[in-house]
Amino acid sequence: MTPAARLQAVIDLLTEIDATPRPADAVMSAYFRARRFIGAKDRSAVAETAYAILRRHARLSWWLEKEGHETGPRARVIANAILAEGKRAATVDELFSGGKFAPAALEPDEKKLIHALDTHTLEHPAMPECVRVECPPWAEQPMRGALGDRFEREMTALLDAAPLDLRINPVKANRESAKKALEKAGIAAEDTQWSPLGLRVKGRPALAATDAFKNGLVEIQDEGSQLVAFAVSPKPGHQVVDFCAGAGGKTLAMAALMNNKGRVVACDVLDKRLKRAAERFRRAGLHNIEAHPLTSERDPWVKRHKRKFDRVLVDAPCSGTGTWRRNPDSRWRQLGPGLEQLLPLQANILDSAARLVKPGGRLVYATCSLLAEENENQVAAFLETHPDFTVKPVAEVWAEENHGTPPAEGPYLRLMPAKHDTDGFFAAVLERKGEDEASA
Numbered sequence: 001m002t003p004a005a006r007l008q009a010v011i012d013l014l015t016e017i018d019a020t021p022r023p024a025d026a027v028m029s030a031y032f033r034a035r036r037f038i039g040a041k042d043r044s045a046v047a048e049t050a051y052a053i054l055r056r057h058a059r060l061s062w063w064l065e066k067e068g069h070e071t072g073p074r075a076r077v078i079a080n081a082i083l084a085e086g087k088r089a090a091t092v093d094e095l096f097s098g099g100k101f102a103p104a105a106l107e108p109d110e111k112k113l114i115h116a117l118d119t120h121t122l123e124h125p126a127m128p129e130c131v132r133v134e135c136p137p138w139a140e141q142p143m144r145g146a147l148g149d150r151f152e153r154e155m156t157a158l159l160d161a162a163p164l165d166l167r168i169n170p171v172k173a174n175r176e177s178a179k180k181a182l183e184k185a186g187i188a189a190e191d192t193q194w195s196p197l198g199l200r201v202k203g204r205p206a207l208a209a210t211d212a213f214k215n216g217l218v219e220i221q222d223e224g225s226q227l228v229a230f231a232v233s234p235k236p237g238h239q240v241v242d243f244c245a246g247a248g249g250k251t252l253a254m255a256a257l258m259n260n261k262g263r264v265v266a267c268d269v270l271d272k273r274l275k276r277a278a279e280r281f282r283r284a285g286l287h288n289i290e291a292h293p294l295t296s297e298r299d300p301w302v303k304r305h306k307r308k309f310d311r312v313l314v315d316a317p318c319s320g321t322g323t324w325r326r327n328p329d330s331r332w333r334q335l336g337p338g339l340e341q342l343l344p345l346q347a348n349i350l351d352s353a354a355r356l357v358k359p360g361g362r363l364v365y366a367t368c369s370l371l372a373e374e375n376e377n378q379v380a381a382f383l384e385t386h387p388d389f390t391v392k393p394v395a396e397v398w399a400e401e402n403h404g405t406p407p408a409e410g411p412y413l414r415l416m417p418a419k420h421d422t423d424g425f426f427a428a429v430l431e432r433k434g435e436d437e438a439s440a
Contacts, residue, residue, distance in 0.1 A: 001042040004095045004102035007077060009038070009046045011103060014053060014073035017329060024054060024329040044204070053080050054328040055159055058134045059122050060084075066124075067116050069109065077103075078110060082117045089118040134159055136331045138339070139321060142371045150418070154370070157418035162325035164201040165192060166218040167226050169284050171256050173217040175199065181212035193421065194407055195226040197253075216283040221249050224322075224415040224422030227406070228315065228366045229253035231413050231427040233397050236261035238310040243267050243353045245291075248277030250315055255286045265309075266291045267301075297349040307358045314353045316346045318367040318374050322424020325417060343373060350382050354389065360434040363389065366427040370416065375426040379412075382430070392429040 001009070017027045028050065032043050053060065053076050060079045061071045069075055081087045081095070092114050098105035106114070123132065130140050133155035147154050166189065168178045175191060178199060182189050187205045192198030199218065207213050207220065234240045234254045242251040245266035255264045268274050271293040281289045292301060319339055320330050337345065350365055357363045365382070367374050383389060393411040398404065406413060407420045413427040 001038070001045075002101065004097060004099065006042060006046055006049070007081070007095055008101060008103045009042075010049045010053070011074050011077050013046060013050045014076065017050075017054075018073060021333075021335055023327060023335060024051075025327070040206075049080075051161070051328065052084065053077065055134065055161075056080060056084060056122060057328070057332055058131045058136075059127065062127055062131045063117065063120075063122075063124070064113075067113055069113050074103070075110075075113070078106075078114060079117060082114060083120055083122045086121075089114040134324075134328075134331060139319070139331070139371075142339075142373055143321065146370050146372045146375075147416075150416070153418045154416050154424075157416075158324045158424075160325055160417075162222065162323075162423065163421070164204060164207070165221060165223045165226075166199045166201060166207075167195070167221040167253060168197045168199065168218055169216055169252075169256050170197060171260055171285055172215070173212075178212060178217050181215075181217055182210065185210040185212065187212075192223045192226075195223045195230070196403060198223045198226055214283070216285050219249070219252055219280070219284065221253065222326075222423045224420070224425040225249055225368075226253060227413060227415065227422075228313075228364070228425055228427050229257065230401070230403060231366070231394055231397055231429055232311050232313050232362070232364045233401060233429075234258050234262070234264070234311050238262045239308060240264045240311040241267060241309050241313065241353070241356055243297075243312060243314045243356075244316060244349065245277065246270075246273055246315070248274070248280050248289075250313060251277065251289060252280060252284055252286065254311075254313070255281075255289050256284065258288060260286060260288050262288055264289045267294050269294050269296060297345075297352045302352055302355055306355045307361075309356045309358060310361045311364070312353050312356045312361070313364045313366065314350055315366045316349055316374075316378075318342060318346065318369040319371060320368055321370045322368040322415070322417075322426075325423065339371075339373065343378070346374060346378055347381060350378065351385070354382075354386060354430075354432075357432045359432055361432050362392065363430040363432065364427055365430065366413075366425065368423060368425055370424040370426075375414070375428075376412065379428045379430070388433045389430045390433065392431045394427070394429060397429055 017024050020027045060076045064071045081092050096103045096106045144151050188202045189199040212218050229250050236259045245251045245268045251266040274291040391411045394406045394408040394413045398406040415422045415425040
């Protein structure tokens, strides 16, 4: 593809993302599947530019509005070429030639725009801080409340693309054997800082084509997500529930930590997601997992299995503010419930899932959010109405497994992109009192 053709592909892709109520990565996958004639290098270049523009949404829109211009996909591509990529107005004019596969020629108002933006950069002294760090208005107050004087630092870190982390499957490999298998495919990896089973890969290799991935030696999983599974601390022989299993990433991690012994029940209200996760379970060689779809968080199955499980993980649906590095479009597009709907849902899920925990067992509440409303505040509200549960500090959980010092703040696991170089995660370990304690 010519540079002009790539630009037109970016415009087409952003137009589809704007018009489709699905996450950007899913729209991109469908877009390229329907255009298999686009080669791997061109796909990578188009996707990289599209993601970059999504990451710069507020700043590009601010400039366009400043110049009195609309903020659609074509305008953002034009502004990005000058402000972020450093192209001169004349070069952009040439790229928008109207030729075969190239974008249509610039309209008079677009010609005016490129000359107004010429030689400028993305940042501007008059730009408000929340625009500069790409914080949407709905999240500014709760983010400032949660991050305090780290607001700008952490929000700036969320502008970067997320690294590619892998989790070693201890049933099939260790760090050294996994690294050797990846090296055979020309992929360099280094140990992660916090997770003893984590590897961080350099670049964006075609991992799914490697034997290491196909044979289940490694799985793609952010280091922070891996640490949530460690916070659950499941033991071989345990009975475990992943109450909101989704695509099964943490289910896999917990089942592997149990060395295929005991049972992990993967639950979710979306049956299709559980069915898709089944292939991941098979590839990993894990046969201690069973899937159980739920009709809702109050499914009768929960009542029938009251107090029967050693560990219950509630990876609750949340705002996803901690994953903005990898899902930049989710800042601006509400594809699921808003915060006002999520908060009561989280509380209800936590209350229902708590019924599954046996005396002496543990309930782990986790989110990929940075907001206190979804994290510490939810735990505090739960403890007020469930006096038979107490917080078990994450440091004590880590000590049980000789994992060293956890990246915790107080009793909770609280991960942040700038501070820990992971996605944003929160986890609280809540232990149900034993029968002797409860009756005391």
